[in-house]
Amino acid sequence: MAGVQDRIAVVTGGAQGIGAAIAARLASGGAKVAVVDLNEASTQPVVAEITAAGGIAIGVGADVSKADQVHAAFERVASEFGGLHILINNAGVLRDNLLFKMSEDDWDTVMNVHLKGAFLCSKTAQQYMVEAKYGRIVNMSSTSALGNRGQANYSTAKAGLQGLTKTLAIELGPFGVTANAIAPGFIETAMTKATAERVGTTIEDMRAAVAAAVPVRRGGVPDDIANTAAFFAGEESGYVTGQVIYVDGGRGLI
Numbered sequence: 001m002a003g004v005q006d007r008i009a010v011v012t013g014g015a016q017g018i019g020a021a022i023a024a025r026l027a028s029g030g031a032k033v034a035v036v037d038l039n040e041a042s043t044q045p046v047v048a049e050i051t052a053a054g055g056i057a058i059g060v061g062a063d064v065s066k067a068d069q070v071h072a073a074f075e076r077v078a079s080e081f082g083g084l085h086i087l088i089n090n091a092g093v094l095r096d097n098l099l100f101k102m103s104e105d106d107w108d109t110v111m112n113v114h115l116k117g118a119f120l121c122s123k124t125a126q127q128y129m130v131e132a133k134y135g136r137i138v139n140m141s142s143t144s145a146l147g148n149r150g151q152a153n154y155s156t157a158k159a160g161l162q163g164l165t166k167t168l169a170i171e172l173g174p175f176g177v178t179a180n181a182i183a184p185g186f187i188e189t190a191m192t193k194a195t196a197e198r199v200g201t202t203i204e205d206m207r208a209a210v211a212a213a214v215p216v217r218r219g220g221v222p223d224d225i226a227n228t229a230a231f232f233a234g235e236e237s238g239y240v241t242g243q244v245i246y247v248d249g250g251r252g253l254i
């Protein structure tokens with residue numbers, strides 16, 4: 001199976017959590033991985049872990065919501081590795097609040113990182129992918145795309161990413177480039193720990209509540225998402241495009 005062997009991948013927000021698990025998973029499949037995050041130094045533990053396991057990775061600092069930083073980062077990846085085949089648009093932030101308390105800055109920050117970031121990274125990456133007549137774009141949506149209290153900004157951005165995914169699939173399909181999205185439910189990371197603190201509970205209680213509520217009776221972990229990302233990123237998935245997979249332990253079923 002070719003999978004992601006010898007492909008060149010960018011994982012945004014790859015310094016921790018879901019992005020770090022995806023970076024490690026793609027590297028273990030033989031991809032050369034650029035771990036992109038706000039601060040290059042923060043990517044070093046993930047890069048070191050991949051390298052220690054025999055994989056190939058570099059860390060690159062860039063804010064995905066800034067066009068000049070995205071261009072410079074992707075140019076560096078393409079010149080160091082010799083191209084770009086896989087883009088995982090994973091970088092994300094939360095600025096949760098009920099609508100009547102949500103500030104304009106809360107709205108703009110979330111739109112800029114999730115939506116504008118995915119737009120800028122996809123637009124930049126597609127140049128290399130179209131030239132290579134090969135590409136895989138994976139956008140990180142969320143079950144919050146279906147609506148979630150306190151997340152008017154985030155749910156809008158995550159629903160928007162599903163629209164972006166389908167449009168990228170239509171426009172880039174003729175060039176051998178697929179675009180798909182993953183919509184995780186509760187996945188235990190720094191992001192969900194911060195949410196637990198904000199709502200006055202603990203991550204342990206949150207995990208237990210999720211386990212009680214979903215058919216598979218456990219909370220999600222970053223490797224659950226890395227597995228789905230590896231599927232979309234693989235060469236064999238070339239006839240799968242414009243799709244959204246909900247990775248939520250079956251929560252949406254009940």
Ligand code: NAP
Nearest residue numbers: 013017018037038063064090091092142184186187189191
């Ligand atoms: P996380 O642990 O907070 O990791 C997100 C990473 O993105 C952080 O390293 C963060 O850097 C980085 N980042 C933030 N803004 C950035 C920017 N402008 N440019 C580049 N990097 C930036 O979050 P996670 O839980 O792994 O989530 C990863 C993705 O999955 C996000 O898109 C999130 O919305 C989505 N998701 C998560 C869950 C869940 O339950 N965890 C569920 C559904 C969807 P800093 O730490 O320096 O800010």
